[in-house]
Amino acid sequence: SYNRRMLIKKAPDIRSSEITPKSVYLRRREFIQASAAALVAAGFPSMANPAEAQGGGLAKLPNVQKSPLSTNETPSLYEHITSYNNFYEFAPGAGDGPKNNSKNFKPRPWKIKIDGLVGKPGEYDIDDFIKPYTLEERVYRFRCVEAWSFVIPWVGIPMAEVIKRVEPQPKAKYVEMTTLQDTGRFPMQRTDLLPWPYIEGLRLDEAQHPLTLLAVGVYGEVLPAQNGAPIRLIVPWKYGFKGVKSIVRIRFVENQPRNTWQIMAPSEYGFYANVNPNVDHPRWSQAREKRLPSFVPNRKTEMFNGYTEQVASMYKDLDLRKNF
Numbered sequence: 037s038y039n040r041r042m043l044i045k046k047a048p049d050i051r052s053s054e055i056t057p058k059s060v061y062l063r064r065r066e067f068i069q070a071s072a073a074a075l076v077a078a079g080f081p082s083m084a085n086p087a088e089a090q091g092g093g094l095a096k097l098p099n100v101q102k103s104p105l106s107t108n109e110t111p112s113l114y115e116h117i118t119s120y121n122n123f124y125e126f127a128p129g130a131g132d133g134p135k136n137n138s139k140n141f142k143p144r145p146w147k148i149k150i151d152g153l154v155g156k157p158g159e160y161d162i163d164d165f166i167k168p169y170t171l172e173e174r175v176y177r178f179r180c181v182e183a184w185s186f187v188i189p190w191v192g193i194p195m196a197e198v199i200k201r202v203e204p205q206p207k208a209k210y211v212e213m214t215t216l217q218d219t220g221r222f223p224m225q226r227t228d229l230l231p232w233p234y235i236e237g238l239r240l241d242e243a244q245h246p247l248t249l250l251a252v253g254v255y256g257e258v259l260p261a262q263n264g265a266p267i268r269l270i271v272p273w274k275y276g277f278k279g280v281k282s283i284v285r286i287r288f289v290e291n292q293p294r295n296t297w298q299i300m301a302p303s304e305y306g307f308y309a310n311v312n313p314n315v316d317h318p319r320w321s322q323a324r325e326k327r328l329p330s331f332v333p334n335r336k337t338e339m340f341n342g343y344t345e346q347v348a349s350m351y352k353d354l355d356l357r358k359n360f
């Protein structure tokens with residue numbers, strides 16, 4: 037099976053090989069297609085009743101302000117947002133694996149480090165890190181590169197405020213964010229499924245954009261493990277893979293960081309990852325999407341995931357076909 041082959045595979049350093057990642061990657065896609073088909077056959081796992089739709093019984097976040105930056109679209113059910121996830125540290129592919137395999141995950145103790153080209157580097161306990169900020173609820177559209185989508189009421193802190201506080205140096209042009217590396221907490225990090233730890237990057241102006249959020253909750257509660265507890269990135273005009281989960285490090289750098297999916301398959305995943313219905317993925321169209329729990333494409337995908345007015349000016353000098 038897919039998993040057995042993955043686990044016994046003896047890959048050389050995945051970062052230096054162009055051949056191994058491709059084969060790993062193709063098997064990954066077979067797995068994803070198989071698991072999506074199985075879900076359709078079985079029906080979506082547990083249709084939540086309306087009483088459960090407003091949360092999952094985790095700790096409520098205090099003093100959450102509603103943000104004017106929310107979409108008016110109806111949020112997807114909590115049960116759906118937390119039962120169909122992509123989080124390779126817990127399980128390969130998208131589905132209910134991350135939920136099932138993260139039941140014992142503890143998002144404390146947790147430290148987050150700010151370093152690189154900043155005036156005020158530091159390492160914080162996660163609760164001290166969050167404390168100075170007002171939490172905002174932002175209902176955002178979410179679009180995965182694999183053409184599924186949700187509407188998600190995140191709770192978080194604007195990344196721009198964090199950046200202001202740490203005082204980036206003029207040489208800082210990009211921000212790199214890294215997931216925790218801990219095989220005790222993330223079982224799949226014992227395998228070479230991905231080059232761990234998961235890494236993502238943004239241009240500094242993208243990171244400072246008012247829509248960019250460091251999410252610490254969903255539906256008014258702390259994040260469940262499978263959605264990236266205790267803190268993860270949300271960039272609503274980009275494909276979901278930009279949203280690095282369970283962050284422990286935010287580093288300010290001069291050069292464009294590489295990101296995990298770019299390392300795995302550079303011909304298929306770029307740095308920018310802007311949602312763009314006019315640029316197909318090499319092996320599938322991006323014109324439409326499946327708003328879960330539908331597994332049939334039921335909507336057109338919008339340029340920049342519907343956030344064109346707010347973000348297009350950042351890309352006016354960029355060829356969006358080359359810079360995918």
Ligand SMILES: Nc1nc2c(c(=O)[nH]1)N[C@H]1C(S)=C(S)[C@@H](COP(=O)(O)O)O[C@H]1N2
Nearest residue numbers: 121122123124215234263276277279280281
């Ligand atoms: N650390 C880490 N972050 C990650 C991933 C991952 O495998 N590991 N998957 C990414 C991908 S491809 C997607 S689509 C989103 C999914 O977020 P969600 O499960 O909250 O919907 O998380 C992103 N962040």
Ligand SMILES: [Mo]
Nearest residue numbers: 180181276277
């Ligand atoms: Mo994704």
